[in-house]
Amino acid sequence: LHIEATINGEPAEFLCAPDETLLQALRDGLGLTGTKEGCGTGDCGACSITLNGRLVPACLVLAAEANGQQVGTIEGIAQGH
Secondary structure, three states, X not given: OEEEEEEOOEEEEEEOOOOOEHHHHHHHHOOOXXXXXXXXXXXXXXXXXXXXXXXXXXXXXXXXXXXXXXXXXXXXXXXXX
């Protein structure tokens, strides 16, 4: 799938499999490795990102769900976005 989103305030495009999580896409596809995998069940918070301003666990969001959305990662927070 071809995904277009705004990540940390910048337009981004990436390809993902239909079953790929946003965590996998951020780390493996986009090189944003600040988002970490912890428990894989959304309980620990290590993979927390913002999706349209709402804090969500990236391990429970499909990458395809980010299409057309605003995504914020720890890298964006560190840069002041």
